[in-house]
Amino acid sequence: MSTPSKRPLGRPVQQQDGLPTSRHILQTASRLFMAKGFEAVSMNEVADQCGVTKATIYYYYPNKTELFVASIAATLSEVNGRIAEVLAQSGSFQDRLIRITENYLKIPQVHVNGMFAQVKRHLTDEQLQTLIRHENDLYETLKEGFAAAMREGEITAGDPLLAAHFYVSMLRAGERQYDQANKLFPSEREAAAAIVAFLWRGIHV
Structure with missing residues (x-):
């Protein structure tokens, strides 16, 4: 008679809110990495924030x-x-850009490019290409x-991909609002409106 196989160490049950544990771990880890950067986050901290054991984290992810x-x-x-989703909604392109910008600025974060530079030496080529993709x-x-x-005649921009890169670069100015000693904007909404208005002067017909 065969012996029943044991469940792997750390294998978790589903979270009480119905969110799969693996998804809960990813959301928690992402929030920590975006707020603190790669080096400052430990697997112990992720486990504590998730309310699971470190073995559970390692069950899904063998290393940081x-x-x-x-x-x-x-x-x-x-x-x-x-x-x-926002781009597919009705309304002017300017209003939709403001909504996208405001949503972005509501999440305090270290800039993605800076974080990639910090962690790059730890990544394999395949891992780096995954993030770049x-x-x-x-x-x-x-x-x-x-x-x-x-195409709708709302803006004029010779290269829409270049316009997208300019827009994302401008979002960095909005992140300064999280430096309490040097606020550029009193709120995310005002920051979003100011950033898009500045961009709009360069692309509006």
């Missing part, structure tokens, strides 16, 4: 680098989906938004 790549890729994919997907979604606005 794997967790980082999976969590940031998932976040970029989610952000991309939300941007696509997800980031490029986001730019492609924004590019399509700018291109559609051009």
Whole structure:
């Protein structure tokens, strides 16, 4: 008679809120990485914030680098989906850009490019390409938004992909609002309106 196989150490049950444990781990880890950067986050902290054991984290992700790549890729994919949803809504392109910008600024974060530079030495080529692919997907979604606005005659921009990159670069100014000693804007809404207004002067017909 065969002996029943044992469940792997750390294998978790589903969270009480119905969210799969693996998804809960990714969301928590992404929030920590985006707020603190790669080096400052430990697997212990992720486990504590998730309310699970460290063995549970290791069941899904064998090391911090794997967790980082999976969590940031998932976040970029989610952000991309939300941007696509807003772009598909009715209203002017300017209003939709303001909504996208405000949503982005509501999440205190270290800038993705800076974080990638910090963690790059820990990544394999395949892991780095995974993150680059997800980031490029986001730019492609924004590019399509700018291109559609051009076709509708709302804006004039010679290269919609370049416009998307300029827009994302301008979002960094809004992040300064989280430096309490040097606020540029009193609120995310005012920051979003100011950033898009500045961009609009360069692309509006």
